[in-house]
Amino acid sequence: MKKLLLFLLLFFCMFTAIADMPGHIYREPVNVQFKNIVSLGEYHLYISDYDTLIEIKSDTTYIITASQGSPHCVIFFAKNNKGETDSMNLCEYDQQNTVIEFNGIAENKMIFTQISLSLGHASEDTSRDINSQKINDESFFAKNTTLCISLSIAALLALVLLFIYYKRKNRT
């Protein structure tokens, strides 16, 4: 048993040799301010976050929640009846707040200025956003916390019931 435990310990230690990857390090959520959305005209702005597609109808501060593992990234793009623009990628891994100010669309590409701010930097004029829809979905996982806990409890109950069932079966 001691040898087995020692082997387990050594085996897990082996994994620590894996380097140059985004690690299990605490990171802060980052903000992305989308401004001047009106300039997109007939195009609608969309944010794709995991498997959720969100339409942004007015100037918005979007929070990219921090992942402790692989980077949490969102994709944004504009779309109209004819097609989509090129999409852009934003990740919390950079640990920077971002301001995206749109200036229009040309040749199917979004024209915008992007400003990166350090996390300690005071957020830019969020109060000026008209009808600002502050989306803080606490990431995909927040929505599913209850579901995850329910599944675990259900599985535990099923295991207990199975245990009782097998015990009775063995007796008979």
Place this chain on the structure above:
Amino acid sequence: MMAMFQYFFYTLLMELPVVTVFYSNEWKKILIIGFLLNLFTWPLLTLLYFYTDIHLLFLELGVLIIEAIGFRIFLVGSLKKALLVSFLANSLSLFVAVLLNGISIL
């Protein structure tokens, strides 16, 4: 939602065959027990991994021990065997997860 739970199915796909190899005479039982044990541990591990600073290796160690206890209770074999099987199954799924997701367990 499926994006999240697809990893659960990957875990099952990797772990169940490993466990079945070692408990081949109880393969029908292992499908149910293995599924339920993973259904118990996987959501908890996912939540704890994303919401706490507990190191992934400690979380995996907890899963390993819980699943080994489960195998010991439900299947015929020693605790040593259960620990070994649980270790092999969880190491495989962890190793693949590390490779696929580019996560480090430093």
